[in-house]
Amino acid sequence: MKEMQTTYDPRAFEDRIYAEWEKKGYFKAKIDPAKVPFTVMMPPPNITGQLHMGHAMDETMQDIVVRFKRMQGYSVLWQPGTDHASIATEHKIVEKLREEGISKEDLGREEFLRRAFDWKEQYGGKIVEQLKKLGSSCDWSRLAFTMDEKCSRAVREAFFRLYEKGLIYRGSRIINWCPDCGTALSDEEVAYSEDAGHFWYFAYPVEGSEEKLVIATTRPETMLGDTAVAVHPGDARYASLVGKNLILPLVGRKIPVVADEYVDPEFGTGAVKITPAHDPNDFEVGLRHNLPMIRVLADDGTVNEEGGKFAGLDRYEARKQIVAEMDSLGLLVKVEAHTHNVGHCHRCNATVEPIVSKQWFVRMAPLAKPAIDAVMKSKTKFTPDRFAKIYYNWLENIRDWCISRQLWWGHRIPVWYCEDCGAEICSREDVAVCPKCGSAHLRQEEDVLDTWFSSALWPFSTLGWPEETPEYSYFYPTDVLVTGYDIIPFWVMRMMFSGIRYTGKVPFRDVLIHGLVRDEQGRKMSKSLGNGIDPLVVIAKYGADSLRLSLVTGVAPGNDTRFTEAKVESARNFINKIWNASRFVLMNAKGVDVPKDLAGIRLTPADRWIISRLMATVREVTLALGKYDLGIAADKLIDFAWDDFCDWYVELSKPALYGNDPERKRATLGVLNYVLENYLKLLHPFAPFVTEEIYGYLPNTEGSIMVADYPRYNSKLAYRQEAKAFEGVIDLIKAVRAMKVEVNCPPAKKVRLFLVTEARRLISVNRGSILRLAGASEIEFVESGAAAGEKTVSKVTEIAHVFVPLGELVDIEKEKERLAKELARVTVEIARAEAKLANEGFVAKAPKKLVDDEKAKKEKYLEMQKKLEEQLRLLSD
RNA sequence: GGGGGCAUAGCUCAGUUGGUUAGAGCGCACGCUUCACAUGCGUGAGGUCACAGGUUCGAGUCCUGUUGUCCCCACCA
8 A cells, every 4th residue: 555645745646636537537527317417507717817716716616516416426517618708808909919019900800800719729728727726627528618609609599589579679878988998888897986086167158148057067078068958947046047048168059958857956056067978867868858969979089070179189188178278268167176986997997988879788677577586486596595685686777788899809799781771680690691682782780799698698508509409408407606796797697587588497596606705904806906816826835625625614605705825724734634634544554454334343432422423524514515505514524523533533542553452453443444534525525636635545445536425424323322421531531631731730640530420331431542631540430539539639520520639739729719610600500590490481482302401401510519519518628 | 875794702704494601713821742743732711792672481693773894786967
């Protein structure tokens, strides 16, 4: 047998093990009618992406669930893939081209796309390699891409179906425009922030009068497109002006004063300039009052020809000059500092401009309704369920979805325009001839679709939909989606309504939502702050298992978590502990024919206790994982290994291992090995590498732990009574240790124990362990503490009254004080129990077990009280 | 304005459907080169569970309100 290295060094085996898993094909999903499928769709990372901590946590959580289910016997598909990330990628490539001194227009659409695909081939796979470092057990043979053939086909089908039903339309509406990216954005792609700005007060002259009306604006440049000024209908200050015209300064246009409820008379001057083409509210006002819409900003953010002498200026330069000019005309009344919410492009952070533009939209109301109902009816469940509320909130307030983007990298909208008859044709296949007039002069829509339009189809497009492929029939709908709460509006919601609409089924039964990984100070990790920590660096230093554990321990579902190196370190320490405990077992197993299972082993109380604890852990961990309580499962796993197994059972096993009874030693090794082997299986989903590595060294294992059966709870091995009794032995050992510490007795000094007890048998059987762990030389059963002599310390435990003669170390006064304190505590407990039992409501209504427990507790404390009093009396005499 | 989170030990956080004496890690104190592990072992100190009411036999947990704090959405031109 090969020997384990003395220290845990993940670098020695993680890559090797991953390669083996892949080679053996353990990640591959198989359609197996004899098994129940379990499907998880990986949220496809952007091809431009670098693995960050958020991914690391998301991936880890999925991998834990997936490995758990696989070991439980499900036929697992964990579908990986990447997202073309239309705007993000195009932005990056354009940037790169700019460095080379070329624009995308120089290249033309075709050449640009060719380069983009090249770029994707070259860099897009990087994140995939990074995911492997984490141990992700997804089926790489099915790696998908949102722009591959399958997905593209699904996109066309989906678009066509919505178009056909009139759920997709083209129209001029106010949309968010990013002048830097040169494209429209959806509402969700705009991020607002409180920016410092100004409030400029402008006076607009009233036609045919000396009077002026003062308005306030944060965007002076938009005044070029003003087509009215609005006041509140009930505002007496302006009542006489309603219906009159103003002369728009700098432009000279006559614009009316209109009355509209939208105006807040308390805010600003109570008069609002109306620019229907550049403000969503003004747009509405414009519709109500039939105002002309004058667009004054071009796509690149400069003033267009409507801006007269300001035409061609950048929006900010125009703003400056307009303010200056208004000032020189004496029409600038005042300027105030003003912070207001400014929309920024999600991708490039440029200030977005609301602009009236002809775009494609998805009608949301008919799609949102079934998506809400599905969650209401629990066809899909959120974990934690509070996220359902957030989901409702989004869908209930949703507006039509702007899906067209003025970009090249993406799915081109499958609509053709006939240049001869003007027909608009939407088609699943490319169209060459106009079906209306037979003309061949067709022009395909230039725009591409929002990236999220294709991501929304991910759960089924990757499986071959609209084709009824075997994969689709077997693996769809998927079981659980794991993602962060920040993605609910972008993705979760859209997959829901898309799945329901196209497949008639919810795309997933569960949605496991997690929070953000923040930095040590609780700040969001971000590029601009430079506070991000690279998971790969952490893996290189501590190993993937440590990183994985650190990301899920002590984390409640849906809550944000802070990443600290200290957490990784303690995870590493834990794994090191497992490593060494395993090494201990294997060292002692050398040359021993270790039993394959527990059959035929004569179990000691300690054996039964640890087996009982193992079973409890199996039950708790399985239950917690079933509810996606990964943090709780991890805690239970760590507690069992460290406290029960290492601190107690390993120590308890030593007398047998080092003793001279070969049969006893063999039996003990059988138990050690049984517990360790099962424990490694329990831990495997969390720490796949180290468990696989150790598993390979165990005497009775073959093959990979990854495909082993997950341990099952066996009530025959629960040994509840015996385990409980054994806790008394542990309690006794702890009591002796504490006594020694209290009197400063050196730990190495062996002491004699005098016990007044009714549990002589239990103690005798565990004599060796008690002596070793309590640091004692002998145990004597006595009828009273007097036998231990005068200079003793004592303690009452569940199973015994322990006396330890410690000679000159004992300070009788201090000992009396200690006993008195203990007595006081016990007395309080008795009073508490009595009060509870005297409460008629409690006795009548509480579950019987609780009442019985309370009675037993009272008896126990009364007994302790008696002993303590006795001892105190003895010392006082 | 709408929605949501959080408030528990010095720090970071758990706490299942309400039910023993509220837990962990780190930190702290004291003591340990105990033959798997100092990435360790033992023993301990440390909490009016933000505040005020309510429901209940019983509240960290459920309800109402208050305060503080954070996030998302909408938004005042």
